[in-house]
Amino acid sequence: MSENNTHSGDFDGAGDSSSRHQGPPQYMTVGSGSTSEAAARLQAMLDTDSGYGGSITGEGMSENPWHAGPLEDRYTPAHTPLLPGETNAAAENERRVLASHVHQLFYNQNRTALGRAIGETVERLKDLQRMNTKWPAHYPTIKAPAPPSAIPQRMRPAIAKADSHSDLSINQAPPRPQAPKRAGTSLGEHTSSESSKDAELQEPKLEPRLVTADLAKQFSVLKIELKMEGVHQTEIVHSLERQSVASLLDNQIHRSIRHLFSLRDRIEDTSSKVLVTGDLNAGKSTFCNALLRRKVLPEDQQPCTSIFCEVLDVRENSGVEEVHAIPHGLVYNRHDESTYQVFALKQLEDIVVDADRWSQCKVFIKDIRSVDTSLLNNGVVDIALIDAPGLNNDSLKTTAVFARQEEIDVVVFVVSAANHFTLSAKEFIFNAAREKAYMFMVVNGFDNIRDKKRCQEMILKQVAHLSPATFKESSELVHFVSSNAIPVAPPGGDAPGGGGPSGGGSGFEEPGKPEDDDSETSGKHGEPGSPPGGKGKGKAREAQDDFNELEASLRRFVLEKRARSKLAPAKTYLLNVLGDLNTLASVNQEVAQNELNRVTSELQSLEPEYEKSKRACTEASDEVATSTEQTAQEVYELTRNAINAAVYKAADENLGVPYPGVFGAYGYADDLRIAMLQHIASTVSWCEERGREKTVSGVSAIKSLGMMHLGDQYVDLTFRSDKMFRSRKDALTRQLEFEPEFWDFFDFPNLWERQEKMASTSMAVTVAGVVGGRMLGGVGWLDGALTTMKVVGPNNMKRLFLPGLILAGILGVSYAINSIPQSLPRRLSAKLSAQLAQLDYTHTNATRISAEVRRALRYPADKLREGLQRNMENLQEQKRETVKTQKESETARKYFSNLVRDSSDIRTRVQRVDLEGPAPGIGAHYGA
Numbered sequence: 039m040s041e042n043n044t045h046s047g048d049f050d051g052a053g054d055s056s057s058r059h060q061g062p063p064q065y066m067t068v069g070s071g072s073t074s075e076a077a078a079r080l081q082a083m084l085d086t087d088s089g090y091g092g093s094i095t096g097e098g099m100s101e102n103p104w105h106a107g108p109l110e111d112r113y114t115p116a117h118t119p120l121l122p123g124e125t126n127a128a129a130e131n132e133r134r135v136l137a138s139h140v141h142q143l144f145y146n147q148n149r150t151a152l153g154r155a156i157g158e159t160v161e162r163l164k165d166l167q168r169m170n171t172k173w174p175a176h177y178p179t180i181k182a183p184a185p186p187s188a189i190p191q192r193m194r195p196a197i198a199k200a201d202s203h204s205d206l207s208i209n210q211a212p213p214r215p216q217a218p219k220r221a222g223t224s225l226g227e228h229t230s231s232e233s234s235k236d237a238e239l240q241e242p243k244l245e246p247r248l249v250t251a252d253l254a255k256q257f258s259v260l261k262i263e264l265k266m267e268g269v270h271q272t273e274i275v276h277s278l279e280r281q282s283v284a285s286l287l288d289n290q291i292h293r294s295i296r297h298l299f300s301l302r303d304r305i306e307d308t309s310s311k312v313l314v315t316g317d318l319n320a321g322k323s324t325f326c327n328a329l330l331r332r333k334v335l336p337e338d339q340q341p342c343t344s345i346f347c348e349v350l351d352v353r354e355n356s357g358v359e360e361v362h363a364i365p366h367g368l369v370y371n372r373h374d375e376s377t378y379q380v381f382a383l384k385q386l387e388d389i390v391v392d393a394d395r396w397s398q399c400k401v402f403i404k405d406i407r408s409v410d411t412s413l414l415n416n417g418v419v420d421i422a423l424i425d426a427p428g429l430n431n432d433s434l435k436t437t438a439v440f441a442r443q444e445e446i447d448v449v450v451f452v453v454s455a456a457n458h459f460t461l462s463a464k465e466f467i468f469n470a471a472r473e474k475a476y477m478f479m480v481v482n483g484f485d486n487i488r489d490k491k492r493c494q495e496m497i498l499k500q501v502a503h504l505s506p507a508t509f510k511e512s513s514e515l516v517h518f519v520s521s522n523a524i525p526v527a528p529p530g531g532d533a534p535g536g537g538g539p540s541g542g543g544s545g546f547e548e549p550g551k552p553e554d555d556d557s558e559t560s561g562k563h564g565e566p567g568s569p570p571g572g573k574g575k576g577k578a579r580e581a582q583d584d585f586n587e588l589e590a591s592l593r594r595f596v597l598e599k600r601a602r603s604k605l606a607p608a609k610t611y612l613l614n615v616l617g618d619l620n621t622l623a624s625v626n627q628e629v630a631q632n633e634l635n636r637v638t639s640e641l642q643s644l645e646p647e648y649e650k651s652k653r654a655c656t657e658a659s660d661e662v663a664t665s666t667e668q669t670a671q672e673v674y675e676l677t678r679n680a681i682n683a684a685v686y687k688a689a690d691e692n693l694g695v696p697y698p699g700v701f702g703a704y705g706y707a708d709d710l711r712i713a714m715l716q717h718i719a720s721t722v723s724w725c726e727e728r729g730r731e732k733t734v735s736g737v738s739a740i741k742s743l744g745m746m747h748l749g750d751q752y753v754d755l756t757f758r759s760d761k762m763f764r765s766r767k768d769a770l771t772r773q774l775e776f777e778p779e780f781w782d783f784f785d786f787p788n789l790w791e792r793q794e795k796m797a798s799t800s801m802a803v804t805v806a807g808v809v810g811g812r813m814l815g816g817v818g819w820l821d822g823a824l825t826t827m828k829v830v831g832p833n834n835m836k837r838l839f840l841p842g843l844i845l846a847g848i849l850g851v852s853y854a855i856n857s858i859p860q861s862l863p864r865r866l867s868a869k870l871s872a873q874l875a876q877l878d879y880t881h882t883n884a885t886r887i888s889a890e891v892r893r894a895l896r897y898p899a900d901k902l903r904e905g906l907q908r909n910m911e912n913l914q915e916q917k918r919e920t921v922k923t924q925k926e927s928e929t930a931r932k933y934f935s936n937l938v939r940d941s942s943d944i945r946t947r948v949q950r951v952d953l954e955g956p957a958p959g960i961g962a963h964y965g966a
């Protein structure tokens with residue numbers, strides 16, 4: 039704080055802003071009177087108010103180095119002795135001091151409430167960010183807006199405007215969405231769609247996290263904005279994955295948290311920045327000079343200001359008047375001369391037109407007026423005045439961005455009384471009005487207007503449309519003035535009259551003071567064409583009065599009502615973000631509840647389904663294994679029996695081979711052998727055919743099982759039974775050494791067996807038979823001879839021996855030959871059977887065929903088992919997922935219902951922060 043601040047109170051307004059936050063909230067009384075007892079009491083209250091709603095404990099208070107505590111004896115300054123006639127002025131002063139203190143107290147309370155709400159909101163937003171990573175939040179949509187006819191006529195162009203410039207993101211605060219609904223979710227209500235594509239998307243699906251363009255308008259802060267050439271935003275968002283929408287939301291939350299932090303810094307900052315903007319040549323520089331009562335900024339009939347000029351009190355630059363021009367791309371730091379270039383004040387004219395070289399400049403000047411009247415050097419807050427380039431297509435966006443900066447507390451909009459609001463002006467005000475609820479309007483060049491009343495009406499009508507809040511307070515916030523009618527000190531470095539507020543002979547008019555002579559001319563804004571004499575004087579006087587009134591209002595607005603300029607953005611933003619949070623939370627609470635209901639019922643049906651599939655898996659596997667084994671066993675038995683029968687009965691079978699006689703006996707034997715082998719081979723084929731049939735019915739039994747347990751999921755396999763038994767088995771013929779031998783033609787053992795049956799036949803036949811038989815029979819032969827000798831007698835024997843022998847031989851041979859058709863098949867069959875038994879032919883074939891059957895059945899059986907297993911695993915996985923979703927949606931439901939409650943609570947508290955009404959006790963003072 040400079041030594042200029044000689045007022046009562048503990049104000050520690052040191053120019054160095056870094057020291058501003060180190061102490062408890064401070065205030066500075068405006069005025070020059072002494073502090074009254076009441077004011078001292080209020081001061082004590084202020085000191086005990088930490089600015090954080092009584093968060094300082096008694097302990098803390100006693101340690102507070104700034105004051106001795108409320109109970110301590112304090113020196114109450116005596117009233118300054120008054121000169122006769124000064125009573126009213128003193129009382130008035132005291133009232134102002136008191137009002138200022140009360141205001142400060144209210145300001146601190148509001149600031150505390152908002153600061154706390156910011157902290158709580160940031161916490162909630164961070165929680166939401168965390169939640170959003172675990173349970174991607176659904177971005178809702180709402181009902182279609184009312185048809186155009188339902189929108190009040192006067193709002194229509196404004197809405198259209200807002201649409202076309204939504205990229206500025208500072209739209210008029212809309213009413214909160216009444217009945218938000220999630221796009222295309224299962225909330226059960228019909229959502230109107232913007233296009234047929236939307237309509238398709240609004241089928242009752244469970245996934246979408248979508249936004250419509252309408253919602254983009256409804257959401258103030260957490261609005262997801264997307265831009266792509268030629269594609270409507272809604273379509274882009276519709277096409278996004280749930281995860282992408284969540285990550286866009288995350289970005290938005292992140293941005294919002296950053297903004298809240300900067301708002302907190304801002305409400306705790308004691309400085310204020312006033313941005314003066316308006317149309318080209320509207321008289322912005324002239325107006326700034328008039329406020330400063332010094333011709334600091336260059337004025338010209340042609341547009342000249344092309345960079346932002348920030349005018350600050352000289353205290354901010356260690357008392358040195360100069361200009362710091364900041365080149366493009368550098369971030370200004372007063373303590374680092376490499377970030378700017380220093381110029382003398384008179385060089386400002388060249389700097390402001392050189393937008394190519396400079397991005398902005400800081401002008402440090404001495405405010406030559408007293409703290410009561412000065413804007414820069416007012417003793418309460420450090421004010422900086424920023425003269426912006428005139429609005430046109432090029433500067434519109436830059437100025438809008440500049441105006442949105444957190445440190446801009448007040449936007450003063452200068453409009454030419456003759457030209458009214460241009461398109462650029464309307465656009466700027468409409469958009470800025472969302473961020474800065476109130477705007478200070480200066481209708482300049484009012485001296486040029488003949489029908490002043492009509493001009494006022496027309497301008498106010500436009501203000502009502504562009505910024506309703508400003509219009510509501512138009513008596514305070516809209517002023518019709520002529521800035522050039524205000525006398526100013528000449529340009530140049532030194533302030534006239536020694537540069538002090540008390541310096542005499544300033545050579546310019548002090549506003550508010552009665553002024554009889556109009557003699558000063560130095561640096562005064564001329565009033566071209568104003569007639570000399572009384573009438574001109576009267577007009578000039580009127581213009582000055584209007585300007586004085588404007589200044590008083592502006593001071594009030596910046597200083598005493600700075601709650602509006604400083605706290606209102608925080609309040610507005612908080613209300614918006616909390617409203618968005620509430621909407622988002624309500625929608626998500628409902629979505630989570632729906633999801634919870636859905637998965638709970640899904641689980642209820644999944645549980646038995648899973649159990650069933652588990653059972654089916656074991657049962658069907660067992661069943662298939664058993665039936666496969668059974669079929670294979672059956673085929674084995676069947677094959678074994680059939681082959682055995684074929685082998686043993688080969689001799690008895692009519693093989694269809696005719697006996698060609700003794701001379702074709704050998705051929706007969708060969709045919710017989712081939713026929714026997716064929717017979718066995720065909721029996722094997724028959725068995726294979728049965729094996730095939732059994733396999734086919736086994737496969738279809740497996741299929742029925744699969745259909746029964748897996749339904750549509752069963753993958754049907756085409757079974758080709760002809761592919762079975764492809765490997766050749768008639769290697770058998772090659773394996774058998776089965777060539778007929780001589781002895782195979784005669785079945786001697788059989789002949790011997792038959793001798794008994796022959797006993798009653800004639801002797802000769804018997805003898806021949808016996809001899810023949812014995813002759814060939816081995817051991818029984820001698821026995822037969824002796825028997826014959828006994829019958830015939832020894833002498834007869836001698837005579838009969840030879841012919842008998844010959845006859846017997848002939849008979850025996852002929853008998854043997856005759857019995858070839860009977861003997862040969864038997865001999866061959868026996869031989870074959872022996873060889874087959876040696877090869878274990880029956881078992882081998884029965885095993886081969888049944889193994890093939892088993893193998894053929896194993897494939898579909900395995901597939902069925904796999905299918906059942908997969909089905910069971912799928913259900914198990916589905917169950918696991920559903921349980922997980924259930925838990926997540928349960929957590930989300932709880933979280934969002936808490937968020938609905940919390941955001942609503944915080945919002946209600948923020949709503950209660952009354953920045954509108956004047957503090958009690960000061961209404962009377964400012965009521966005028």
Ligand SMILES: Nc1nc2c(ncn2[C@@H]2O[C@H](COP(=O)(O)OP(=O)(O)OP(=O)(O)O)[C@@H](O)[C@H]2O)c(=O)[nH]1
Pocket residue numbers: 317318319320321322323324325336337338339340341342343344426427428429482483484485486519520521522523
């Ligand atoms: N009659 C009249 N002329 C004014 C008034 N205020 C400013 N002027 C004149 O209007 C012209 C433009 O004034 P400036 O202050 O340079 O306007 P500006 O808005 O700063 O211009 P740029 O920033 O360059 O766009 C100057 O010639 C001023 O003398 C006024 O209240 N009445």
